[in-house]
Amino acid sequence: MKAIKSPSNLSIISAFKAATFQHCMYYNHLIRIPLFFGIALPIAAQEQCLAPLKPFENNGLANGDKIVVQAEKVEIKQDTIAEFNGKVAISNRNALINAERALINKDSQELSAEGNIQYSDPSIQIDSDNVDLDINDNRLQLDNTLYQLRGLPGRGKAERIVLSEENGVELQDVSFSSCPVGAEDWHIQASAIELKPGSLWGTAKHTRFYIKDVPVFYLPYFAFPVTEQRQSGLLFPQISSNNRTGLSYEQPIYWNILPNIDMTFSPRYMTRRGLQLKTELRYLTPLHTGEMHLEYLNNDQEDENLDERYFYRFSHKGYLDENWSVHAEWNDLSDDNYITDLGSDFYNRADTHLFKTLGMNYHSDDLFFSAKFRDFETIGDHPDSYRSLPELKLQYKAWESGLNQLQINSEVSYFDNNEEDAPSATRIHIAPKLSLPYRTSWAEFLAETSLLHTEYFQDNIEGELDSHASRTLAQVRLYGSMSLERPASWFGQQVTQTLEPKFQYHYTSYEDQNDIGLYDTTRLLNDVVGIFRGQEFTGLDRISDTNQIALGVTSRILDKNNREQFRLGLGQIFYFDDNRVLEASKESNRSAIAAELDWNISSKWTINTEIQVSSRSEKVERSNIALEYRLGANKLLQLNHRYIRDISGDEIDQLGVTASWPITHNWQWVGRYYRDMDLNRSTESFIGIQYESCCWGMQLVWQRHLSNRFDALGNQSFNAYDSGINFKFVFKGMGSGKSSRTLLDEGLYGYRRPYFLSN
Structure with missing residues (x-):
């Protein structure tokens, strides 16, 4: 041949x-038939009920x-x-x-x-009764066709498909659906679809949208994208209802400005509050990425005292070169109740501060430098936090010889506060540190000695504060740990058991610090890991005098694949001297005993606990316990309890239950309930039901929770409840994927897998 x-x-x-x-x-x-229906919209990974086609x-x-x-x-x-x-x-x-x-x-x-x-071809497969090609006109015609998209859920029929170099592609009497054959829950029928050569858009004429066999929507003409490029157009609306907004309808409109810039406008009409406009602008370059969000409500019909309500957010990350990077996050809102009344995609009603940060970093093998401007927007009647304008930090590895290392940490910060009678300060800090690290495969030892010198220049001061305060402290740290292991038997299985003891001696000299204000310092909480920090405060305004030793031990059970099945950790600090820094004073010569337990009881059951028991009163100070039964991604039952004996004078005693379970193959139920055991009342109730099929899905959620609104004086109320209903509906294969992505995550508390074991 x-x-x-x-x-x-x-x-x-x-x-x-x-x-x-x-x-x-x-x-x-x-002539090659192009991808001709609007399937270039982004579609999330999902179960495909149409029989998948073999690769071309x-x-x-x-x-x-x-x-x-x-x-x-x-x-x-x-x-x-x-x-x-x-x-x-x-x-x-x-x-x-x-x-x-x-x-x-x-x-x-x-x-x-x-x-x-x-x-x-790689995109589509078409079955037809006959094919005719007119070579003079470069015209290809297929009659009585069935088509199925390759790699995406979509199929349909066309009475005739005509292709030509001049006019492109025309489909006559065409249908489209992502549902399997014989189970068309929805489909689209059009009299004609045309795709012009070189155009990013196709057009459809006399389009009818059917649910089952019932027509529910008609468009005489519309355009749709036919390439993988993002195209401007309407996105799926969001519908919800609650007693704060009433019935809410939000319609996102997508605008593809440039290949690396896009914008979404989302008009949102609320029957109780009026018309709100939400916008999102995104940009991406080879070295930078960022987003800008603006939400604006011109006139709140529910509250005549609030003429304008707004929220805005700007975030940016980028690189100037291989060593320099920049970042920014700036948030602000019009009033304390904005998030509670109108909701937010970035904050929840329990938040008390919005971040405002601008920063630049330099990083090399021996040097790290950061310049940061930090501010906060305070929500409600909370003390204003100090802003640092700026905060400059420098870490430099000055010398290394053998095992010896000399590192210099330094900082220059200026602190200011919106409150008129609050002091302001410039802080200069330098801390050279000489260390001797030694590590093997089974042991680690570290010896460090540091000199910490800090200068404060304070203004608007009163009481014990000095306009110029100076502090010099010496610090010594000795740390050691081992990791021992042996073969063992665990419920009839051969496993590896580890024993990991660790100790730390920490000494810090004392100097009176009452002449220094508190600008970025709060007390830290000790857990099994935290007892080895050696420092009890964030920031540098208070450095507690220490003469203490911390002891801890952890034991793990590892299966044959080195996956943790069990972990038990214990730790405690022993104080040789009483703290003279008042903010760090203690009532006992020992810290609370910190313990944690993580146990994969079986492939279905896990238990996870953290607990701190006072060595003086032998009472539980803090605890967090979670028990979970899981059969699959959407089959779980979780019971958790959180207890804090004293936090700002209040006791927290909360019990929560979260459950997710399929009702049938397509229907799933999710529920969540949290109760305050101290006040004997619920804090959140959440019930959601979901339908998920091959080609469409829906969610119906009811929620009731404490409103947490602020009054005119900024005081927060915890006695009233908000309730609402949210509804989501999606047709798959038309720019949306699986609808169950956020059902477990929604609500005030959301779902969190309560484990710390390595997978």
């Missing part, structure tokens, strides 16, 4: 004219830009008509047409094929 090659870059017409009839004929172009293969029939026609039998009539019969295959590297028979007329420049016609 001899193959004759046509000249390069010939059109399909000239290729046919140049070719002689052989069992195999090569020419340069075959051309079986090596064509190489390069050539096209091959093969058949079991060929007959040439009067050197004008070539008739191919039996397993006819017309292919190039991008597409393949299979048929039982094909006929080529050299004089009329026409090709026709019939009998089990199937067109395939």
Whole structure:
């Protein structure tokens, strides 16, 4: 069988004219059917109920830009008509047409094929009754077609598909659905769909949207994207209802400004509050990325004292070069109750501060430098936090010889406060540290000695504070740990058991610090890890005098794949001297005993606990316990309890239950309930039901929770409740994916997997 090659870059017409009839004929172009329905919208990964198509293969029939026609039998009539019969295959590297028979007329420049016609390419597969190609007009026609998208859920019918170089693609009397055959919960029917050559958009005429066989929506004309490029248009609306906003309808409108810049406008109408506009602008460059959000309500119909309500947010991350990076986060809102009344995608009603941060970092092997401006927007009647304008930090590895290392940590910060009578300060801190680290595969030892010198220049002071305060402290730290292991048996399984003791001696000299204000300092909480910090405060305004030793031990059970099945950790600090720094004073020569337990009881059951027991009263000071039963991603039951004996004079005693369970194959139920045991009342109730099928999904959620609103004086009320209903609906294959992504995450507390074991 001899193959004759046509000249390069010939059109399909000239290729046919140049070719002689052989069992195999090569020419340069075959019209390729493009991806023709609006499937280029982003679709999340999801279960595909349509039988997946096999990846496209051309079986090596064509190489390069050539096209091959093969058949079991060929007959040439009067050197004008070539008739191919039996397993006819017309292919190039991008597409393949299979048929039982094909006929080529050299004089009329026409090709026709019939009998089990199937067109395939990497994007689509089409079954047709017959194919006709007019070579003079470069026009390809397929009649009575069935198509299915390859790699995406989508299929349909078309009475006729016509392709031409001049007009592109036209589909007549076409339907589309992502539902499987025989279970069309929804489908779209259009009289015609047209795709012009080179256009990013297709057009549809007389489009009807059906649920089952009932028409529910009609559009005489609309346009849709036909490429993988993002396109402007409408996104799915969001519908909800609660006693703060009333019935809420939000309609996102997407604007693809540039390939690296887009924007979303989301008008939101609330029956109780009026019309709100939400906008989101995103940008991306090779070195920078960021987002800007603005929400604006011109006139709140519910509260006549609030003429304008707004929230804005700006975030940015970027690199100036391989060493320099920049970042920013800036948030602000109009009033204390904005988040409680209107909601937020970034904060919840329990938050008390919004961040405002601008920063720049430099990082190399021996040097780290950061310059940061930090501010806060305080929500409610909370003391204003100090802002640092700026905060400069420098860490420099000045010397290294053998195991010895000399590192210098330094900081310059200026602190200011919105309160008129609050002091302000400039803080200069330098701390050279000499360390001797030693590590092996089973042990670690570290010896450190530091000198901490801090200067404060304070303004607007009163009482014991000094305009110039200076403090110099010496610090010594000795730390050691080991990791021992042995083979063991655990419930009949061969495992590895570890024993990991650790100790730390920490000494810090004393100096009176009452002449220094508190600018960025709060007390830290000690857990099994925290007892080895050696410092009891954040920031530098208070450095407690210490002469103490911390002891801890952890034991783990590792299975044959080195996965943790069990972990028990204990730790406690022993004080040799009483603290003289007042803020760090204690009533005992020992800290509370800190313990943690994480246990994968079985493949279904896990228990996780953290607890701190006072060594003086032998009472539980803090605890967090979670028990979870899990059969799968959407089959779980979680019981958790949180207890704090004293936090700002209040006791926290909360019990929570979270459950998620399938009702049937398509229906799932999620519930959550939290109760304040001290006040004997619920804090949140949450019930959600969800339907998820191959081609559509919906969620219906009811929620009741404490409102946490602020009054005119900024005091927060915890006695009133808010309740509401949220509804979400999505048609899959039309720009949306699985609808269950956030059902467990929604609500005040949300779902968290309560484990610390390594997976």
